[in-house]
Amino acid sequence: xxxxxxxxxxxxxxxxxxxxxxxxxxxxxxxxxxxxxxxxxxxxxxxxxxxxxxxxxxxxxxxxxxxxxxxxxxxxxxxxxxxxxxxxxxxxxxxxxxxxxxxxxxxxxxxxxxxxxxxxxxxxxxxxxxxxxxxxxxxxxxxxxxxxxxxxxxxxxxxxxxxxxxxxxxxxxxxxxxxxxxxxxxxxxxxxxxxxxxxxxxxxxxxxxxxxxxxxxxxxxxxxxxxxxxxxxxxxxxxxxxxxxxxxxxxxxxxxxxxxxxxxxxxxxxxxxxxxxxxxxxxxxxxxxxxxxxxxxxxxxxxxxxxxxxxxxxxxxxxxxxxxxxxxxxxxxxxxxxxxxxxxxxxxxxxxxxxxxxxxxxxxxxxxxxxxxxxxx
Numbered sequence: 001x002x003x004x005x006x007x008x009x010x011x012x013x014x015x016x017x018x019x020x021x022x023x024x025x026x027x028x029x030x031x032x033x034x035x036x037x038x039x040x041x042x043x044x045x046x047x048x049x050x051x052x053x054x055x056x057x058x059x060x061x062x063x064x065x066x067x068x069x070x071x072x073x074x075x076x077x078x079x080x081x082x083x084x085x086x087x088x089x090x091x092x093x094x095x096x097x098x099x100x101x102x103x104x105x106x107x108x109x110x111x112x113x114x115x116x117x118x119x120x121x122x123x124x125x126x127x128x129x130x131x132x133x134x135x136x137x138x139x140x141x142x143x144x145x146x147x148x149x150x151x152x153x154x155x156x157x158x159x160x161x162x163x164x165x166x167x168x169x170x171x172x173x174x175x176x177x178x179x180x181x182x183x184x185x186x187x188x189x190x191x192x193x194x195x196x197x198x199x200x201x202x203x204x205x206x207x208x209x210x211x212x213x214x215x216x217x218x219x220x221x222x223x224x225x226x227x228x229x230x231x232x233x234x235x236x237x238x239x240x241x242x243x244x245x246x247x248x249x250x251x252x253x254x255x256x257x258x259x260x261x262x263x264x265x266x267x268x269x270x271x272x273x274x275x276x277x278x279x280x281x282x283x284x285x286x287x288x289x290x291x292x293x294x295x296x297x298x299x300x301x302x303x304x305x306x307x308x309x310x311x312x313x314x315x316x317x318x319x320x321x322x323x324x325x326x327x328x329x330x331x332x333x334x335x336x337x338x339x340x341x342x343x344x345x346x347x348x349x350x351x352x353x354x355x356x357x358x359x360x361x362x363x364x365x366x367x368x369x370x371x372x373x374x375x376x377x
Contacts, residue, residue, distance in 0.1 A: 035047055035050045036201055036202060038201070038202050038203060038204040039202050039203070039221050039222065039223050039225065039227065039248075040202075040203050040204050040219050040220055040221055040222070041117075041220055041222075042114075042117060042118055042203075042204045042205060042218075042219070043202065043203060043204020043205070044204070045114045045117060045204075046114060046204050046205075047204075049110055049111060049114050052107075052110065053107055053111075056103065056106075056107060060103070118205065118217075119216075120218070121186045121216045121217070121218045123184065124184045124185060124186035124218060125180070125183035125184050125185065126141070126143055126144075126179065126180065126183055126184075126185045126186070127141075127142045127143055127185075127186045127187075127188065128140065128141055128142065128177070128179075128185060128186070128187055128188070129142055129147075129187075129188045129190070130177075130187055130188065130189050130190075130198055130209065131189075131190055131191060131192055131209070132189075132190070132191040132192065132193075132194075132195075132196030132198070132209035132231065132235070132242075133149075133191070133192045133193060133338065133343065134193050134194065134235060134236050134238060134336070134338065135152075135231075135235065135236065135237075135238030135239065135241050135242040135295060136149050136150060136151045136152075136242065136292075136343075137149070137150045137177075137198075137242070137244065138150075138192075138343075139175075139177050141258075142188075144258050144261075144262075145262070146258065146261045146262060146265060148175050148261070149175065149343060150173045150174065150175045150176065150177065150244075150245070151173060151174050151175070151291045151292070152170065152172070152173060152174075152241045152242070152243060152291075153172045153173050153174045154166065154168075154169055154170050154171075154172055154241075156290065156294065156299055159241075168228065170230075170240060170241065170243060171228045171230070171243045171245070172243065172245065173243055173244075173245045174291070176226070176245035176246060176247045177244070177245065177246045177247070178246075178247045178249060178254060178257050179219070179221060179246065179247070179248055179249075179254070180248070180249060180250070180251050180254035180255075181221055181222065181223070181224050181248050181249060181250050181251065181254075182220065182221075182222055182251070183220065183251075184218055184219075184220045185218060185219050185220065186216065186217075186218050187207070187216070187217045187218060187219065188214050188215070188216060189207050189208070189209040189210075189214065189215040189216070189217065190209055190210065190211070190212075190213060190214050190215070191209040191210055191211045192211065192338075192342075193211060193338065194211065194235050194236060195208060195209065195210050195211070195233050195235065196208070196209040196231050196233050196235050196242070197209060197231055197232040197233035198217075198229070198231070198232075198244060199229045199230060199231070199232035199244070200227050200228065200229030200244055200246055201229060202227040202228075202229075203219045203221070203227060203229070203246065204219075205217055205219075206232055208233060209233075221246075221248035223248065224248050224249060224250060225247075225248055226245060226246070226247050226248075227245075227246045227247075227248070228243065228244065228245055228246075229243070229244040229245075229246070230242060230243050230244055231243075231244070236336075237295070237296070238295045238296075241295060268345050268347065271347050271370070272345065272346045272347050272370040272371075272374065273370070273371075274370075275369060275371075276347070276350070276351070276367075276369060276370070278354065278358075278367050280351075281350060281351045281354040281355065281367060281368070282351075282354060282355050282358060282359075284347070284348070284351035284355075285351035285352045285353070285354050285355025285356070286355050286359070288344065288348045288351055288352040288355070289352050289355055289356065289359075292340065292343070292344065292352070293311075293352065293356075296308040296336065297309075297310070297311050300312065300360060301314075301317075301356070301359060301360040302360075307336075308336065311356050311360070311362075312359075312360035312361065312362065313360070313361070313362065317356045317357055317362050317364075318357070318362055318364060321353075321357070321366050321368065321372075322376075324353055324356070324357065325349075325353060325368065325372065325373065325376045326376065328340050328341075328349060328352070328353055329341040329349065329373070329376055329377065341377065345370075346370040346371075346373040346374050346377075347370045349368075349370075349373045350368045350369055350370045350372060350373050353368045354366065354367055354368045
């Protein structure tokens with residue numbers, strides 16, 4: 001066999017084997033090229049629809065390009081073939097109009113059924129409101145009366161390269177979204193500041209979170225597990241630090257988690273009535289600062305010149321306490337400084353303000369109590 005024929009045959013083999021390799025099992029590297037099957041009815045329906053359309057496209061490609069290659073080989077000039085002379089065949093016109101129409105109808109029917117199923121949020125077992133913030137998520141369980149923020153939990157040492165990256169680098173949070181297995185969960189999506197997008201691949205969907213608008217979606221996870229995603233809309237400097245973690249738990253474990261959340265909320269209310277020591281506030285304030293403030297003002301309080309002001313020796317952090325409380329509580333319109341009053345508890349606000357006024361050499365000696373924040377509200 002000549003080298004030219006061998007090369008042609010090898011190229012043809014690779015061309016025909018590539019789709020099969022790409023569709024290999026998810027455990028292989030090639031499997032990563034395919035759409036994940038997911039763990040919800042919608043994700044599986046989307047996967048089945050994807051595979052159906054893929055194979056229809058493969059069949060069309062084989063027929064069309066096969067006809068082209070056969071025509072090129074059998075009717076090439078070197079064989080002395082004379083081109084046929086014909087015009088305006090009604091039969092051919094009808095065939096190549098009807099066949100594509102039938103193919104499109106065959107594709108449209110299952111696609112339409114899938115789209116209708118995706119949008120059917122009726123009769124949910126649980127409704128959760130998801131609100132996007134720069135750069136965190138807020139989850140409110142409307143049927144349970146609980147709510148909390150979910151922040152990035154990857155240590156700063158990993159982010160800045162001072163420690164090895166963990167297994168779930170930039171995909172771990174302090175408070176995951178917990179849902180019960182086998183229950184239909186209606187998700188209402190909105191945003192507090194800019195457009196975000198809530199995307200968890202294993203759940204089979206992505207929805208935009210838009211300020212002043214509510215999008216609807218639903219999921220039903222049939223397998224316990226942890227499923228990770230992220231904000232899929234470029235939402236600012238901290239876009240990469242806005243992961244999503246969903247935990248699907250059996251009904252009994254979910255109920256236990258709800259009870260723990262409600263108990264923690266009651267404990268937080270009680271904590272807001274006591275007088276805290278400076279050391280207690282500083283320790284808690286540092287943790288709150290790392291979660292909510294360090295992304296903009298930096299861990300060392302030096303900020304980003306021209307973008308985010310320095311808190312180390314800053315006018316706000318060393319000036320009157322009342323002004324400091326006001327700007328943290330209500331934000332500053334027209335700037336990236338968000339209002340943290342709706343985001344943090346009175347205890348967290350008192351702690352972080354105390355920390356900012358006494359860290360990085362500020363040493364004002366001021367101690368802000370939760371009661372001061374309650375009065376300022």
